[in-house]
Amino acid sequence: MSFLSGKNILLGISGGIAAYKSAELLRLLVKQGANVRVCMTASAQEFITPLTMQALSGNPVHTTLLDPQAELGMGHIELARWAEVILIAPATANTLARLTWGMADDLLSTVCLASTARLIIAPAMNQQMWKNVATQHNVNTLKERGVTVLGPAEGVQACGDTGFGRMLEPADIVRELENGCTSSALLHGLKVLITAGPTREPIDPVRFLTNRSSGKMGYAVARAAAQMGAEVMLVSGHVALDCPVGVRRVITESAADMLYATCEHAKQADLFIATAAVADYTPVDVADRKIKKNAATLHLEMKRTTDILATIKQEYPHLFTVGFAAETHDLMTYARSKLERKNIDMIAANSVAGGKAFDQPTNALEVVWKNGHTSLPEMDKQQLAEALMQLVAAQYNQRKLAQHDND
Template structure:
């Protein structure tokens, strides 16, 4: 698919890769796109307005408060005009602003004001890319609905070698064309997704819980929306922004999560249980804070409801996908859960693998169904979520064909 007729606002930030943007504009216009360029103040040190105006055929915008721009196509009008907001290169500083809703220049204001599809091509030093704040910001802007292209891995201008290079202009255009032409195989489907941990109270100030961050479930919700699904996200106590377009129900305990799920699941086509639900809760919750009066403390626990098994046991259940986070005998435990709970599919991960699983932005899954399995290798959770959803849709279609 070409970009013919697509209105693209290209936002350029102050990274060395900005020198490649005149070529990027040429390649976008060669595919039929209409391109208008926005430069941040720091970007003007790396590429000239004149060169970008020459290749785009339109004046370049730089100032949020430019009186002439406001008279013609100000930031709100430009935000409404765009079909695509492409930010390339996107520096670590700009990503931090986007992730936190800071609008202190024309480009970041456009990001907040537009309903266009946002595409981001990061470019920065490899250590800056790997830094935890940057990865958190990347995760957040993706949850806002932005699509990430790159970065590439290789030698950088500073002499370091590693991930962080902006993709070459040709690769950015190809990725953009692939993205806008993608199908929406989940259009018309309703998904209920659980995510995060549960908290089971012991007294007014204490609870038991687990290390689940909710990132996998939120990534699945984000990608399901991109594939056209209607998504209800039942979330335990996590500090993650709601994917744009999802309906979110916040819960604390397993009982609350069960109630929320059962209120939604009757009208759903697919149920994906990524939440790490506590297996047990205290048999009695103390009315007052438990005091430290002895060297030992004995508590009695009772089983929590099995939400996934309850849903799978309904007279007309949705397509049920479970998750199994295991520290040993991963395949055996996963297949046992698949059979015992009468699931359609289960995705298992080995929590002992370094850098994957709980609180990480990456994971790997071994997915099982009744007569087959597929291993999904280590990758960012957003990409893993897409691969898993494509697999779920494939099995769902086979079951309903």
């Protein structure tokens, strides 16, 4: 049986020449057993008729924001509640911009705002429009919010140009949806605790020591875990990022604060993933007044902070624990050493030499566990987080299966 069987999928169609592919996409979704309703923008109807989509889906096509035939006359709320997945294919550059800025003056954009359903988009546009900095900004913003982006593909376009911008073929989109529905159940019902971002170690009331971590990787991991069905608690340092949809978050200040919050939430966790860049040292004494620049030099006495990762693993030895390691050299040597020294289950190591990783949109990871190792090449951090969580889920489920066999 297809994993799409019985899924409520709202297919959104925006106005681009690739709309002709939407008919075949709809046919394939229905063939897989999905319950499909269609929402079309006004410009989409210039390329393909609602009657075509109605015949293929067996359902009326939704085109009007305030539908008098809908329950209470509010079709957007009815559709938003019904949908488990919203798939927009094609998603034009205009549609990406409208989703990014939260526009709500047509039915499709309003449904997206009003729904908690998983949002998946398949971009389609001219290759130069796709490369434009504004479009790339919008795509990256949507990814950071948890939107899944499929494609675009590279090839000859209707305008005669060649490059990235073609909508993925319908069969490829359905295949991606199948994979997504499969992986979305891998962590279903599990409680995942994640630390992310930097800590701030106070010097005086106005100054603190911190590091270059932006928290982007940790937030991407939290978003990926939530999309895979987990209940996610995110213990975060101060970052300029919104909390991912479906994730609970607590903001902490220092390494001591993060340790306390992590210990509190570890009691209920099934998995612990420590992506935070926690300070190794903190000032011995914190001035109660602002330190004045009276001397030519300033000497700070520092002491070690408590190792959060090691502490959690020691207090909860059966908790499946994943660590992170950011290194400038000898990446694999330090990664394996940390894995063994702290007795954790997995470690994801990345190089930060030459300005890599920190506050960048991409990253690469070497993922190591006791009897295995996988290299995840440089890619968008959200895609990387999803690939990492696939590995984590596989190792976690393998350990649970082994424990069950031994009982």
